[in-house]
Amino acid sequence: MKKLLALSILAACSAPAFADVNYALNISQPEHHLGDVNVEFPKTAQSYLDVKLPAWRTGRYEILNLANGVRYFKASDDEGNALKWEKIDHSTWRVHLNEPTEVNIDYQVYANELGKRARHIDDSHAFIDASGFFMFSESFRQEPVTVELNVPKAWRSVSGMENYKNKHSFKASDYNVLVDSPIETGVNELRTFEVDGREYELVVWGEGNYDIELMLTDLKKLVATGNVIWDSYPYERYVFMVHATSGAGGATEHLNSTIIQRPRDRFAKREDYLAFISTAAHEFIHTWNVKAYRPKGLAPYDYTNINYSKLLWIAEGSTSYFEDHLLVRSGIQTTDEFFKNFSKTINRHLTTPGREVQSASETSFDKWINQGGDHARNYGTNIYLEGSLLSMALDIDLLENSQGKISYRDVHKALYKQHKLPAGFTEQDVLAILKQLSGRDYSAWWQANVSSPASLDFDELLAKVGLSFELPEKAKATPSLDAFTKNTGELLTLTHVHRDGAAWQGGLTTDDKLVAINKKHVGKNLIASLETFKAGDKVTVDFIRRDALMSTELVLSEDFDKPKKVVANKNATAEQKALFKAWMGVAHPNNVKKDD
Incomplete structure (x- = not known):
């Protein structure tokens, strides 16, 4: 002894x-x-x-x-x-x-x-x-x-x-x-509130056109939706920090809080407010996805070196995907507002040539060195966009094959339950969960959509939940250079030239300044300068490069004056409507009475 x-x-x-x-x-x-x-x-x-x-x-x-x-x-x-x-x-x-x-x-x-x-x-x-x-x-x-x-x-x-x-x-x-x-x-404004026994604080620095009472009302609704996906909350107290600023914007998730920055005059309009509350939803979701469980390579954090992972599309893209689900289910956002935002996401994907080059796995790994710009758009994509759409495709596939009983939410519920920190999860862990839930092997799907550049059929995917992706009735075909421009004095400067598009084929590149099309001055309105032409016309474009006047010929491509949009299918079947309800948690728009 x-x-x-x-x-x-x-x-x-x-x-x-x-x-x-x-x-x-x-x-x-x-x-x-x-x-x-x-x-x-x-x-x-x-x-x-x-x-x-x-x-x-x-x-x-x-x-x-x-x-x-x-x-x-x-x-x-x-x-x-x-x-x-x-x-x-x-x-x-x-x-x-x-x-x-x-x-x-x-x-x-x-x-x-x-x-x-x-x-x-x-x-x-x-x-x-x-x-x-x-x-x-x-x-x-x-x-x-x-x-x-x-x-x-x-x-x-x-x-x-x-x-x-x-x-x-x-x-x-x-x-x-x-x-x-x-x-x-x-010097700031502070509000406190409680929901389901958990404490919350909203602190706002800076003056702006925000409505702090509206923020409080909707944040109370938002924080009550955690159980839509997960079985429990990883915190007892949470702080929303908001900066109403000049010249800064963005947001960051943290373990027990978030910081959201927006221009001080970008809160009041409905579109601006939805951008704010969507950001709040994104960071709130991160409290689980990233802060409670995250990919291997990010756990534990190495604060002085790059932390590589091929799964950032799940960490960020899936978080972006779930934003709308929580906002719609809580009644903060209408289905029409969701459709509008969803349409922008799909159209942005379709106008990003890099989607054909870089996979979600590759863009996740390269996030640390992805500097954006014209080259990145033509040869790469981003974890938020691709991850959101892959999450949607996987969600609808799971729902369809289980008659609405199993969803992508269940995958994240299992990640939270089985792979809480300190250990990070791997690709094989996600595939194992998918098999546990569905009884099916998703290895081939993963290889085709995650390890390789995904090729998503939006018409087919949306039809399964009673939606369509189509041009507005009054949309008109227009000629296009397949390029983006900005006003720089008296001339338009090319900011992005779509790979293999009309301008690209004609030899135009970023920073070229447009002078004239068929000897007519372009001015500050490219659309107006093209309205006398039609798709397929061959035109001569005069432009300035390196301070020298140059000329090229190109063939105009076809575009439309209004982008495609997601709409409810008027002829949706009962089965499609039921799958929509299982997907979004609310009734299909065609099932909603006018009084509602």
């Missing part, structure tokens, strides 16, 4: 100490976008301690070089003595230690990148994503953390993390939670 007790004492003495990593941010010069950071790391006996600032932030699959805002780096021991340090790569500082000691790190951060949603400070607020502010050490990544803010008196601080000592301090179980729990502090 004495021997066992001695061994126990020895084991306890040799175990690493359990201690907090403490962060402090002092914002004394907000008008200059500056913040001073102090980090206290627990005592360590290592010969050196590597401290790092993430090179990217979660939710944005792009290396952001966040360390470029750090200056005045200093390191000291627990008695305040300076420690020797050196920078060993783009975002790692190595602090050398001569004896066991606590390590204190001080540095200044320049935070003026609002649109990247990583760090921003001005005289009215600060948005604090830990990836842009707070360094970490792999040695202490799993230790509890605290954050204390020193901010102007009039500011209010809000985060998905728990408060610590006061309203401007927070605590988290480890750095992984901290880096996924942003803080909004400043």
Whole structure:
């Protein structure tokens, strides 16, 4: 017994100490976008301690070089003595230690990148994503953390993390939670509400034409829809952060919150408001899909390197797909509004030549290096667009072959149940779930649609749920260059030339400036300049390239003045209507009475 007790004492003495990593941010010069950071790391006996600032932030699959805002780096021991340090790569500082000691790190951060949603400070607020502010050490990544803010008196601080000592301090179980729990502090509006026993907060920074009461009404409806897909909620408290801004837009999901940015005057119109609430739905869905379960390669996060995955089309595209489902089921969005949005998605896919070149698997893997632009559109696609349409195709296939009993929602319910973090799921895991649910092997479907560029028959797919994809009755055929343009002074400049289209075949390319067609000045309206022609006509196009006047001949292609749209099939069968109900959770439009 004495021997066992001695061994126990020895084991306890040799175990690493359990201690907090403490962060402090002092914002004394907000008008200059500056913040001073102090980090206290627990005592360590290592010969050196590597401290790092993430090179990217979660939710944005792009290396952001966040360390470029750090200056005045200093390191000291627990008695305040300076420690020797050196920078060993783009975002790692190595602090050398001569004896066991606590390590204190001080540095200044320049935070003026609002649109990247990583760090921003001005005289009215600060948005604090830990990836842009707070360094970490792999040695202490799993230790509890605290954050204390020193901010102007009039500011209010809000985060998905728990408060610590006061309203401007927070605590988290480890750095992984901290880096996924942003803080909004400043002059803002705050509303709180409760739905099904869970607490929610809506904090809005910036003035704009938003209706905060309408936001609250619809967010209450939205957060009640989680059980449409999953069996439980992964949180007890959730924060919606909204920036009404100038020149910044976008959104990012987080573990217990989301940040949504929109131009301050883009809330009031119905179309703008739907864009906002759709974004809120997207980020809300991410609370499960990505934050509770995510593909292997993204779990655990590597904050300083690229995190590769061939399944980002599920992480992002499937999330986009489910947006409309929750909005329609909750009554926030009408079926007509859904059809309009769905039509845009399909038409965007059909006018992206890259869909014939790059698969969903490939575009997922290449997301980190996909810079967009003309070449990307012609030879690539994106995880949101392809992932959304593949999710739709898979959903309808599952529903049709199960008479409406099994859907793509069940796949995500199973992912949440069987593959919760910390482990990530693989392609084989998804295929196994599909077989468990349907009894069918989806390997061939996967090879044809995910591993290879998908070729989706929208007429066939939509017909199964009582819909059609067709031209509006008054749509007219028009001649086309198969190119997009923008006004640049007195001339139109080509911004995208559709691969193998009319302009492409004629040798035109991006940045060419159109001067004349058949010696008639193009001006600022390409449609008007083409209205005297018809598809199949051969024309001469004069243009400027490298400041020189040039000329080419091309044959105009056919387009229509109005795009195809998704509509309810007036002749839909009872079976098709039933499948629509199983798909969207509401009655087929032809089954809805006028009074409804």
